[in-house]
Amino acid sequence: MNKLLKNRKFQIISVVIILLVIVLFSADRYSKVNIIRNIATAPVTFVQKGLNTVGDWFDGIVSGIRGYAVVIEENTKLRNENLELKEKNAALKDMKSENIRLKDALNLKDIFENYKIMGANIVGSDPGSFLYNYRIDVGSLDGIEIDDPVLAANNVLVGRIYSIGVTSSVVVPLIDELNGISAWITQEGGGHAVVKGDIEYKADGLCLMDTVNENVKLEIGDIVETSGMGGIYPKGILIGEVIEIYKGKSLIERHAVIRPFIDFNALEEVYILMEKDSGEE
Template sequence: MLFKFLGSKKLIVLMLAFIFFIALMGFTSARMYKLSWPEKFLKDTVSFTQSMFYKPAGSIAGFFGEIRNLRVIYEENKSLKITVAQYARDRVKLNYLEEENERLKSKVNFTERQKNANKYTFRYAEATAQSPDPYNHTITVNLGEKDGIVPNMAVMSELGLVGRIVSTSAFYSNVQLISDLDAKESAAKAIAATTMSNGKLTKSFGMIESYDTKTGMLQMTKIPPNDPLKKGDTVITSGLGGVYPRGIIIGTVMKVEVGEFGITHVAEIKPAADLKQLQDVFIVEVPKP
């Protein structure tokens, strides 16, 4: 009987221990979701303190992040500026090369058209200087005695007559422009000229002896009264006089009128060549007889 009681007592103790364990687990589990007021106070204090440090830290981190982004943008902007500058430079260089290419093409086409015209040799030269004296219309070209250049050789551009060689050095020559012609100067060489009308030679004749600086026109004189010369005709060198070879374009007739004494006519000729913007010229070399 006693042993039965002791066995029942152990069973009761075991059951009570089990119930206490279950209650303890429930109490602990409930505390995970429901805090006591000391725990609540401690948690609020810690969370507030953390927030005080977290926000400035986040702001500082964001600030340095913005600085890094700004630096990246600055470097990208700098690189883009360099690229744009290089593009602009290359574009200018390309434009210059395209312009030079077109200019040289026109020179090649010109020489191909002219090389068989009168069996002349055209020596290409570059204008290196222009006289600053408004009363001395001359330019300097980079061919001289070493290149076989001699005084009184005619000089022209691809558009028309420019002038003649007046002096030479070893490597350079001075060119007197047709805008420097003056009938009062004995050293000036008048240009014997004829004309073309509708692509055909005419029987016109005259002498170009001077240039009017006010109008920019050449003055053609000694034109016979019955001469067929008229406005719009193309004036070319006749080859007479031994200085300017035959067939070089001089300009276009702009006006024809009676001369000062009523015996001959005079004409205003607009030069074909741009005498103020000379870069490239041809020196005309006439074959020796």
């Protein structure tokens, strides 16, 4: 037996078989062997993160595997041109963006005193998942929990944590059709309403609002933020603005189309609000 275990070929075959089993099991997204998925995504996350950092050096270059070839090519070319200068530049830029990021986090800290704020990088869209889910580089090791609110700088709502891995997690954006937000229209004549993702509108980066309280005037241009009453999002995170108003199926139902303030295309860094009592404090 020992001999067999020491047999190199047997070892290889065993590893291959184990890997195959893992492949087969994790092919099903809803498989219960999430731990495998977590372990498997940990190194991937690392790679994705690395690629993203490279991407940061060159403005406008898309991160991820698809951009890898381009990155390599341009990287080589540019290195040849002025390696030293570019590196310096990149370092400076990195420091600057890090600086902004820390500053933003500091601002958010002032707004959300009762929360721990964790910064994170978007390392790609969740492979195989819904089109609009994002993978970020923090996970259960960082104390992230499902349903933690996710913000962008300037206190703009991105979404919430949908699932967590050990070192990465998936953010579901507010425009996802299963999402709902207890919202507040801040203008005079404002009040409570519900913002919902919608399968049709999300393709355009929009979402809907309904269950508008009777006292709300509701006008185009109204600013909508979180109400803090729904149990997930704290009060005062900016959601978006009303761009269209229409009557619902019943004469008394009012609906509105909301354009979120968040620009999903330009999203690079996010902040996760973690409740302090659930953290190590």
